[in-house]
Amino acid sequence: MPVKEEDFSEWYNEILQTAEIMDVRYPVKGLYVWFPFGFAIRRYVYDLLRSLLDRDHEEALFPLLIPKSEFMKEAEHIKGFENEVYWVTKGGANELDVPLVLRPTSETAIYPIFKLWIRSHADLPIKIYQIVNTFRYETKHTRPLIRLREITSFKEAHTAHTTWEEAEKQVKDAIKLYKEFFTRLGIPHLITRRPEWDKFPGARYTIAFDTLMPDGRTLQIGTIHNLGENFARTFEIRYEDPEGEQRYVNQTCYGISERCIAALISVHGDDKGLVLPPEVAPVQVVIVPIIFSDERREEVLDAARSLFEELKEEGLRVVLDDSDERPGAKYYKWEHKGVPLRVEIGPRDLDEGVYTLARRDGEPKYRVRREDILDEIRDAFSDLGMCILKKAEDVFRMRIMTCTTLEDVEKATKKGVSRIYWCGKPDCAHEIEERFDLSLLGVSEEEKDRGACIICGSEDSRVSYLARTF
Amino acid sequence: MPVKEEDFSEWYNEILQTAEIMDVRYPVKGLYVWFPFGFAIRRYVYDLLRSLLDRDHEEALFPLLIPKSEFMKEAEHIKGFENEVYWVTKGGANELDVPLVLRPTSETAIYPIFKLWIRSHADLPIKIYQIVNTFRYETKHTRPLIRLREITSFKEAHTAHTTWEEAEKQVKDAIKLYKEFFTRLGIPHLITRRPEWDKFPGARYTIAFDTLMPDGRTLQIGTIHNLGENFARTFEIRYEDPEGEQRYVNQTCYGISERCIAALISVHGDDKGLVLPPEVAPVQVVIVPIIFSDERREEVLDAARSLFEELKEEGLRVVLDDSDERPGAKYYKWEHKGVPLRVEIGPRDLDEGVYTLARRDGEPKYRVRREDILDEIRDAFSDLGMCILKKAEDVFRMRIMTCTTLEDVEKATKKGVSRIYWCGKPDCAHEIEERFDLSLLGVSEEEKDRGACIICGSEDSRVSYLARTF
Incomplete structure (x- = not known):
């Protein structure tokens, strides 16, 4: 395999095919096929996301096709999307009276219905989500899971509240939820408030995870x-407050796409292949019987089968690889697929009443007593999850450089992200963006310290981040 | 509510809105919105379907958009769909070079990829499925969950095999799987082989569940x-057999859409609302505290809360309705939503150490000892599932009439389905179809007895069914 840090693009394309995540050979640009193994990762990742949302959201489902008349209502919103939507203009041999847009996101499909659902303050808050395919007519270079014409797995949540303050609180709750989600996937992230010129079309402001x-x-x-x-x-969504006044609702929306899986693969993977946190690994444990001689073959296989049944019974996602390949080939194959834990069982292990455990994160192999194996596996899972996160955070932190001068920024751009102070003025941002061909991600939501703007020197400027972006 | 048997159409439309299954107010014909409650039914029904498929299929996901060039390849298949597909012709302001079809079903999206995945007999069989939205430009009268322009929940399975015999066996396995699915939903069904003129475009033959x-x-x-x-x-899907010969694969495909939920609602519902089998009910148990006086209010509520926690802990989907409404209003509301079981807890129950259980299927209320309640609930679930199925089957059988003369058929059409013998000749089928404005569903897959064709009198004719169809 290509080395991930040296030629990421090659590494990424290769692993998608060899680990059977996405097949890129579909005959339309920007559309890809989920292999069953890739889709299994998608299933566990989105099951996790669902379980977090289900705590206080409800899942619903709205149509894909949006009539032009609804789509064109919110001027600022259209401007953000009009050059990148697909239009359905024909049904059978007929021209449609009203052309239909394939949703690029669902505000204009959902909010006419919110208008019907919301009458009184007692109907609020509403918090719904859906997991759907959405479409962008991308003219840029497309890339599987990252820049797509069909986003197959867009989780979009939409909420409505009585007041601005309630909506503000919802934004904070959503940040907390997303932090938990990405932390459980072991994906480090920056949380920033996007600058005005980069916010979602129609929003008051946008918070982003990068x-x-x-x-x-x-x-x-x-x-x-x-x-x-x-x-x-725009959509006349009003409620009657306790005093009988008609008021507009305040809304939030927030989304996550299959880019979370692109991140999962790219952040943790190594030169052997995928590395997956146990929580979302389609195969959590592989059992490899080590057979030297025909003599003890059945004995070893029996032990492997019995462990397989026991782990399956416990709800673990386990595979027994009793194929005819050599153990080394099996190790290679399952490591490539990111299986967190391997159990090796050979005749010597049986004699000594111990099995050998090998972790995907490269910790040395170790032997555990047969009777402790289930506890040991669970411990290993929990430790693996933490180690994967910690390793990713170490790499992440190493690549974020605090910059106080333009020379610092120049050096930093080669490695990763520049952490700067920025006064908030567009001119200062654009100057530095253009000079280094970078993007200002935005102002940190979490760091409260202040300093001098890297461009104009204004004191009391906020922590901000600059980066090359995908 | 309208009476289901007398004005089914009205009853159906009303229950979809009042039980919050589908909102029909989306501003495009044939497109509807899943309310959260409806979507929860959808989730449990499709979780069941997934669990059956996951035994020996893999889930994957293919793109929605099919290039015209691929779509037009299979002549017979196109003929079946060309007048009812949506065409995407524009991206942003540009005309697309190759127009794209919104999949009406995915053969022409999947099979070019099967060509790449299949090389050798060792790659076979392949058994995959996906759950996706598909599209038909319906010109007929549309109806939620039944006749749609966006089918939101199409489960389509696609398999490839070495031989015709293997494909035949797969058809039998799929029949078995669908039988289990519909039986667990309590939905009675006929299984017939559709006549030649009514098979799927491109298929050798079609088996249908009605x-x-x-x-x-x-x-x-x-x-x-x-x-x-x-x-x-058409798609040149070949494999190398063990002798090194290139051979074409044999394929099957099989689908189920949200019509299964239309059936679930319509077959079991009554004049009080939905009736749902416990396995797929979004709320399986509702607890209603019965409070007569403030004096014992907290005591009753505590008991209700403690039962609620206990049932939740056990993994049951339970609601405690401690709102201020009167018990009667609560019964009405939750019966309407099809909740299989209600637990009533009042002061007298507490004194006597028993709780009252009420089943949605109309069995008399009964009282059970506090300490037995979990077992009693589980017993009630299992019995309810069976009773719902049995009741549905009784109604179903009553509406199928064995007809040996045309007068019999005339009588039968008023009530339901005619069971006839048919020689297999198209002329005989068309004669009776036209005379009574009926459709021949096809020849029974399960009944092996023979008799004289109702039209031409040929002996040794097979059992077939005639019906008015949706």
Whole structure:
């Protein structure tokens, strides 16, 4: 395999095919096929996301096709999308009376219905989500899981509240939820408030999650928007307050796409292949019987089968690889697929009443007593999850450089992200963006310290981040 | 509510809105919105379907958009769909070079990839499925969950095999799987081989599952197709057999859509609302505290809360309705939503150490000891599932009439389905179809007895079914 840090693009393309994540041979640009193994990762990742959302959201489903008339209502929103939507213009041999847009995101499909669902303050808050395919007519270079014409797995949440303050609180709750999600995937992230010129069309402001890819570029992996009353005014979404007054709702929306899986693969993978946190690994444990002689073959296989049944019974996702390949070939294959834990069982292990465990994260192999194996596996899972996260965070931190001068920024761009102070003025941002061909991700949501703007020197400027972006 | 048997159409439309299954107010014909409650039913029904498929299929995901060039390859297949597909012709402001079809079903998206995945007999069989949205430009009257422009929940399975015999066996396995699925939903069904003129375009033959709706019309709820080598020849899907010969694969495909949920609602519902089998009910148990006086209010509520926690802990989907409404209003509300079991807890129950159970299927209320409640609930679930199925089967059988004369058929059409003998000749079928404005569903797959054709009198004719269809 190509070395991830040296030629990330090659490494990424190769692993998608060899680990059977995405097949890129579909005959339309920007559309890809999920292999069953890739789709299994997708299933566990989105099951996790669902389980977090289900705590206080409800899942619903709205149509893919949006009539032009609804789509064109919110001026700022259209401007953001009009050059990148697909149009359905024909049904059978007939021209459609009203052309239909394939949703690029669902505000204009959902909010006419919110108008019907919301009557009184007692109907609020509403918090729904859906997991759907959305479409962008990308003219840029497309890339599997990252820049797509069909985003197959867009989780979009939409909420409505009585007041601005309630919507603000929802933004904070959504940040917390996304932090938990990405932390459980072991994906380090920056949380920034996007500058005005880079916010979601129609939003009051946008909070974004970015992670850092092995080539030093950042990837936006989640966004949260406070829409204020913007869409409510366009779609006339009003409620009656306790005093009988008609008021506009305040709304938020927030989304995560299969970019979370692109990040999962890219952040953790190594030159042997995928590295997956146990929680989302399609195969969590592989059992490899080590057979030297025909004599003890059945004995070893029986022990392997019995462990397989026991682990399956416990709800673990386990594979017994009793194929005719050599153990080395099996190790290679399952390591490539990111299986967190391997159990090796040979005749000597049986004699000594111990089995050998090998972790995907490269810790030395170790032997555990047969009767302790289930506890040991669970311990290993929990430790693996933490080690994967810690390793990713170490790499992440190493690639973020605090810069106080333009020379610092020049050096930093080769490695990753520049942490600067920025006064908030567009001119200062654009100057530094253009000088180094970088993007200002935005102002940190979490860091409260202040300093001098790297361009104009204004004191009391906020922590901000600059990066090359995907 | 309208009476289901007397005005099914009204009853159906009303229950979809009042039980919050589908919102029909989306501003495009044939497109509907899943309410969260409806979507929860969808989730449990499709979780069941997934669990059955996962035994020996793998889930994958293919693109929605099919290039015209691939779509137009299989002549017979196109003919079946060309007047009912949506065309995407524009991206942004540009005309697309190659127009794209919104999949009406995915053969022409999947099989070019099967060509790449299949090389050798060792790659076979392949058994994959996906759950996706598909599209038909319906010009007929549309109806939520039944006749749609966006089918939101199409489960389509596609398999490839070395031989015709293997494909035949797969058809039998798929029939078995669908039988288990519909039986667990309590939905009675006929399984027939569709006549030649009604098979899937491109298939060698089609097996269909039909259920009977309350208005006496049948609804097709599942189809299974043996494609033979038809698509393999078009898409050049070949494998090398053990002797080194290149051979075409034999394929099958089979699908189920959200019509299964239309059937679930329509077959079991009554004049109080939904009736749901416990396995797929979003709420399986509702607890209603019965409070007469403030004096014992907290005591009753505590008992209700403690039971709620206990049932939740056990993994049951339970709601505690401690709102201020009167018990009668609560009963009405949750019965309408099809909750299988209600637990009532009042002061007298506490004194006597018993709780009252009420089943949604109309069995008399009964009281059970506090300490037995979990077992009693589980017993009630299992019995409810069986009773719902049995009741549905009784109604189903009553509406199928064995007809030996045309007068019998005339009588039968008013009530439901005619069971006849048919010689297999198209002329005989068309004569009776036209005379009574009925459709021949096809020849029974399960009944082996023979008799005289109802039209031409040929002996040794097979059992067949005639019905008005949706």
